[in-house]
Amino acid sequence: MNIVQSEQQNLLSTRLKTETSHEHERMEQLMEKAQVFANKTNYAQHTLAQYYFQQDVENLYRHVEVEKIIPDLEVRGRSQAALLDLQDLDIEPHSEEIATLNVGYPEALGWIYVSEGSTLGAAFLFKEAQAKLGLSAEFGARNLAAYPEGRMRVWKRFKQALDDANFSKEDQDKVIQGALDGFSRFGVLLENLDQLK
Numbered sequence: 001m002n003i004v005q006s007e008q009q010n011l012l013s014t015r016l017k018t019e020t021s022h023e024h025e026r027m028e029q030l031m032e033k034a035q036v037f038a039n040k041t042n043y044a045q046h047t048l049a050q051y052y053f054q055q056d057v058e059n060l061y062r063h064v065e066v067e068k069i070i071p072d073l074e075v076r077g078r079s080q081a082a083l084l085d086l087q088d089l090d091i092e093p094h095s096e097e098i099a100t101l102n103v104g105y106p107e108a109l110g111w112i113y114v115s116e117g118s119t120l121g122a123a124f125l126f127k128e129a130q131a132k133l134g135l136s137a138e139f140g141a142r143n144l145a146a147y148p149e150g151r152m153r154v155w156k157r158f159k160q161a162l163d164d165a166n167f168s169k170e171d172q173d174k175v176i177q178g179a180l181d182g183f184s185r186f187g188v189l190l191e192n193l194d195q196l197k
């Protein structure tokens with residue numbers, strides 16, 4: 001392996017992708033099992049899961065260190081979009097307990113990674129919501145729509161910000177643990193979709 005390859009492998013963004021890919025695969029399987037786009041009821045339950053997860057993630061924006069590393073937090077986060085979608089779908093969320101009350105920094109960045117990365121896969125989900133359920137960026141599927149600047153641009157900026165922070169190996173490990181915890185939380189929501197209120 002040459003020096004460039006080895007540096008690439010040690011980047012936090014590369015480690016996050018590699019070391020959480022098994023969880024990503026599990027999410028895809030859970031989504032498939034939940035048949036999210038089979039009907040509006042399933043889709044509405046999935047939107048509830050998104051809403052609760054986004055609330056968990058946005059709760060972490062309060063860490064001042066997070067704001068320093070990710071200076072464009074105001075363009076991120078989709079809980080408000082998910083809430084409007086729920087209104088379109090005639091669902092009123094009950095206040096689920098926030099799962100990140102005890103999540104510190106830098107683990108918080110791992111949770112935010114899970115949320116930001118999920119905007120990429122959401123491109124496929126958005127197409128399905130349009131095709132199968134007739135939803136759109138203005139009605140019912142706002143939480144899956146692209147950020148106004150475009151998905152890739154906002155994602156690349158996020159990854160760059162993580163890498164520019166130059167975390168030690170130990171701190172990178174903590175961010176990765178945060179990401180695994182974030183995936184785990186969304187997994188629990190997906191596994192219990194039909195019971196979500």
Ligand code: HEM
Nearest residue numbers: 016017024027028031113114116117118120121122124186
């Ligand atoms: C059927 C469901 C899903 C599909 C089809 C899907 C698909 C994708 C695709 C195509 C990418 C881009 C991969 C690349 O450019 O290399 C991606 C990235 C990502 N997705 Fe998903 N995804 C799904 C569900 C989820 C869920 C539920 C989450 C989290 C809760 C999630 C989190 C992520 C993350 C964090 C990344 C970034 C990976 C990286 O570091 O490059 N995805 N997904």
